[in-house]
Amino acid sequence: MSDQHDPAPYDALLLLSFGGPEGPDDVVPFLENVTRGRGIPRERLKEVGQHYFLFGGVSPINGQNRALLDALRADFAAAGLALPVYWGNRNWAPYLTDTLREMVRDGRRRIAVLTTSAYASYSGCRQYRENLADALAALEAEGLPVPRVDKLRHYFNHPGFVEPMTEGVLASLAELDESVRTGAHLVFTTHSIPDSAADTSGPVADHGPGGAYVRQHLDVARTIADAVREKTGTDHPWKLVYQSRSGAPHVPWLEPDVCDHLAELRAAGAPAAVMVPIGFVSDHMEVLYDLDTEATAKAAELELPVRRSATVGADPRFAAAVRDLVLERAAAERGTRPERCALGALGPSHDLCPVGCCPARAERPAAAGADSPYA
Missing domain, CATH: 3.40.50.1400 (Rossmann fold)
Known part of the structure; x- marks a missing residue:
């Protein structure tokens, strides 16, 4: 395999997203997941859920993630990139911990992670890293192998x-x-x-x-x-x-x-x-x-x-950009200096979130960063 199409050291890609209800009965339980720990009454959640009920209780995000999965798999196959793609969510099935459990049972040990959030913020980056740390801790408590997870860089300007x-x-x-x-x-x-x-x-x-x-x-x-x-x-x-x-x-x-x-x-x-x-x-x-x-x-x-105007969704150019991000990070992990594509004035973002990046109000472990407990 040429270096241009070599995903090593990665043996899988994880698409990590927010999740959403897939029917009316899912709406309030989904919102309970989203707001857990905030003490919001169930009746208030029913009011908030009216947005979803207008669309039959179905969030479009899961269908859109399935379309993106298909686009990624098709792009990877066409490019000769032999890297399986999995999908896990923060707040609804398929849940992140369940997906990581499946991945380690499939023998995956070094995982690149793409989040469906392109920019830096607590909710768009560090909170996903905290979710990853929680899921890895759950695997560790079950006696399962704990894989190395690396979050791909912010792609807002790719x-x-x-x-x-x-x-x-x-x-x-x-x-x-x-x-x-x-x-x-x-x-x-x-x-x-x-x-x-x-x-x-x-x-x-x-x-x-x-x-x-x-x-x-x-x-x-x-x-x-x-x-x-x-x-x-x-x-x-x-x-x-x-x-x-x-x-x-x-x-x-x-x-x-x-x-x-x-x-x-x-x-x-x-x-x-x-x-x-x-x-x-x-x-x-x-x-x-x-x-x-x-x-x-x-x-x-x-x-x-x-x-x-339209969002990128499952546009083939976005799928190709994800492939580019995976191969770029893989090359960097192998010790080379890959070309990093970026438009605008800011240049490409960091690979590894540094200490103090997008801090939370309450300190919690976060994976895939310089402060990760899972190296």
């Missing part, structure tokens, strides 16, 4: 992630009436998080207002806006905004909210807008409800023409 989104913006602009297309604003959206979590996102050197989380999103937004300008000859005004806020109202979260921003655009005379969900890998519930339902209804109320 061409295979950015370029499909750029094409999605171009397609959405083309759907707008020609009379409003040139003046359309680009509204880049991502999940809001508490200001305190944003400010401490990424390595310690990146901590400060917005931290790495905001900096990375701004870099992607600017990269896409620049690419759209090059393709169309039009410099569309743009802004990074937030959606899907939860939690206590007195706790500051990143703003402005997407619906508030659409109202501001209309008041300022903007003729149209394209919502660009750069913070999301696929069209899961936050995209389908918060953008396609709530924000789109707000735009209709404002009489503001709006379109929502």
Whole structure:
């Protein structure tokens, strides 16, 4: 096998995601998993679950992960990369611990991990690392072999992630009436998080207002806006905004909210807008409800023409990017210096999360980082 297609030392890839209900009876138990330890009453969870009940109690995320699994396996096979791909979730079946148990029983001992979160933050990175540590501890308690797990680097600026989104913006602009297309604003959206979590996102050197989380999103937004300008000859005004806020109202979260921003655009005379969900890998519930339902209804109320561009989902270019990330990390683990693809101004992210990266409020073990108890 050539070095270009050698996954060694890895013997498997794990797709690690959030999980979601697959029917009405799953909704409240799923939300109990998500909010465990926060003391939220079951009746309140039923209210929160209305978003899912509008879609038959089914989150699209599991189906989208199955599609991504198929795309990854097809891409790996076509490239001659003999690496099995498994799937585990944080909050619903297939659960992470069950998947890791299956993997070690299949003889997997060195596992590359891809999370369905492209950016640095506690909830998008370290919490997954904590989940990995919990699962490894469970295997250890059962007397099973404990595999080495390595989380692949943040891929927010990898061409295979950015370029499909750029094409999605171009397609959405083309759907707008020609009379409003040139003046359309680009509204880049991502999940809001508490200001305190944003400010401490990424390595310690990146901590400060917005931290790495905001900096990375701004870099992607600017990269896409620049690419759209090059393709169309039009410099569309743009802004990074937030959606899907939860939690206590007195706790500051990143703003402005997407619906508030659409109202501001209309008041300022903007003729149209394209919502660009750069913070999301696929069209899961936050995209389908918060953008396609709530924000789109707000735009209709404002009489503001709006379109929502596509996420990368199972795009073949994203699958190829994952292959690139695996082979890049494998080469680095073998002691070579691979080429690392990245667009924008920030360059490729770190392989190993350093101590102090995206800290939690309460100290907990986290795997796949410089502070991992599982080397």
